[in-house]
Amino acid sequence: MEHLKTGEVISKRRKELGLTQNQLAQSLNISFQAVSKWENNSAYPDIEMLPKLAAALHTTVDALLGYRSVVTDYDRRYETEEYYWGLLPNRICYDIMKILPPIKPYRVLDIGCGEGKDAVFLAKCGYAVTAFDISEQGIEKAKRLAEHNKVGVRFFKADISDYDPDMEYDIIFCSGMLHFIPRPGRKELCERLKAHTAENGINALNVFVRKPFITRSWDNPEDEKLRHPWYSGELFGYYHEWLFHICREEVFDCNSGGVPHKHCMDTLIGQKTMHLS
Ligand SMILES: C[S@@+](CC[C@H](N)C(=O)[O-])C[C@H]1O[C@@H](n2cnc3c(N)ncnc32)[C@H](O)[C@@H]1O
Structure with a gap:
């Protein structure tokens, strides 16, 4: 397994879905500064937030945590x-x-x-x-x-x-x-x-x-x-x-x-x- 940083995964998925940091924050009832901190890897989402964040980004908690199979x-x-x-x-x-x-x-x-x-x-x-x-x-x-x-x-x-x-x-x-x-x-x-x-x-x-x-x-x-x-x-x-x-x-x-x-x-x-x- 290869480990990517959670902040990079959040930022990539958000952009793929065409969402601004603010739009993502609003859908989760949190401030856009919180999203910005996650994406800069200066803070991690709470454990309780992970499933909601995964749903908002149409992905899985595993993927958010950066786990993906490597098939080279x-x-x-x-x-x-x-x-x-x-x-x-x-x-x-x-x-x-x-x-x-x-x-x-x-x-x-x-x-x-x-x-x-x-x-x-x-x-x-x-x-x-x-x-x-x-x-x-x-x-x-x-x-x-x-x-x-x-x-x-x-x-x-x-x-x-x-x-x-x-x-x-x-x-x-x-x-x-x-x-x-x-x-x-x-x-x-x-x-x-x-x-x-x-x-x-x-x-x-x-x-x-x-x-x-x-x-x-x-x-x-x-x-x-x-x-x-x-x-x-x-x-x-x-x-x-x-x-x-x-x-x-x-x-x-x-x-x-x-x-x-x-x-x-x-x-x-x-x-x-x-x-x-
Ligand atoms: C045995 S090949 C079968 C390819 C095709 N379905 C066929 O029958 O010709 C398995 C395929 O699964 C792909 N694969 C493996 N893990 C994957 C993943 N996590 N997501 C998408 N594709 C994946 C591989 O790159 C490979 O092309």
């Missing part, structure tokens, strides 16, 4: 001309299309979109796609891919740990990313995704899960420190009140990095269903 190896992997993950869409994209076919431009959010192959595919099929990744290189390549395919996708760089969706989405999609989230933050993250899903919208997610019979899941043993596989079934539990369309667990071979290894993955496509008539 993807920038390196995405440096080359070739597309590290290839250009074929993930099979979940086809599952999504069966459940919510693009009869209208449903709003899709692709989290951890990598080099953008799935976001671009879904945009080509007629969805209105927003997609982000923590990797600058990934986003640059994703933009080039969209341009090449002559589709518009709203791509930007962001970290899921301190990103709060700006609107509701019909489809929230996240593939191969959620194992970067340590266990304590996962339930809250799923709640955040659920809250930003429109009624009858879906979440299509997959997670690497740990199994005692798979001893080595990553091609680089160093990766173990950054990656936190989920417990088998954990993802399904966080969505227990939704309608499950797909709920599967599978073991598969992988050759990424040129070293053969196995993964176990849980996949869920759940729908936020209020009433069944």
Whole structure:
């Protein structure tokens, strides 16, 4: 984990939201001098103030305290001309299309979109796609891919740990990313995704899960420190009140990095269903 100063985080988030120090102060019922002191790192917000401040800045207390996961190896992997993950869409994209076919431009959010192959595919099929990744290189390549395919996708760089969706989405999609989230933050993250899903919208997610019979899941043993596989079934539990369309667990071979290894993955496509008539 990398530790950024809280004052810098507050100032950056406030400016991203287009708020003045005074506007932020007013929304918290405090003086603008207090905000100024936080941003100069000459004082810290009270513990009781942190959740309110996080809500006002559309972020999390963790992010305010400067904790964010560091994922550097993807920038390196995405440096080359070739597309590290290839250009074929993930099979979940086809599952999504069966459940919510693009009869209208449903709003899709692709989290951890990598080099953008799935976001671009879904945009080509007629969805209105927003997609982000923590990797600058990934986003640059994703933009080039969209341009090449002559589709518009709203791509930007962001970290899921301190990103709060700006609107509701019909489809929230996240593939191969959620194992970067340590266990304590996962339930809250799923709640955040659920809250930003429109009624009858879906979440299509997959997670690497740990199994005692798979001893080595990553091609680089160093990766173990950054990656936190989920417990088998954990993802399904966080969505227990939704309608499950797909709920599967599978073991598969992988050759990424040129070293053969196995993964176990849980996949869920759940729908936020209020009433069944
Ligand atoms: C295994 S790749 C999958 C990429 C893409 N979803 C795909 O299937 O082609 C995982 C991606 O998650 C991104 N990532 C990791 N942590 C992230 C975070 N905290 N916020 C946003 N993206 C993140 C990485 O940069 C990487 O591109």
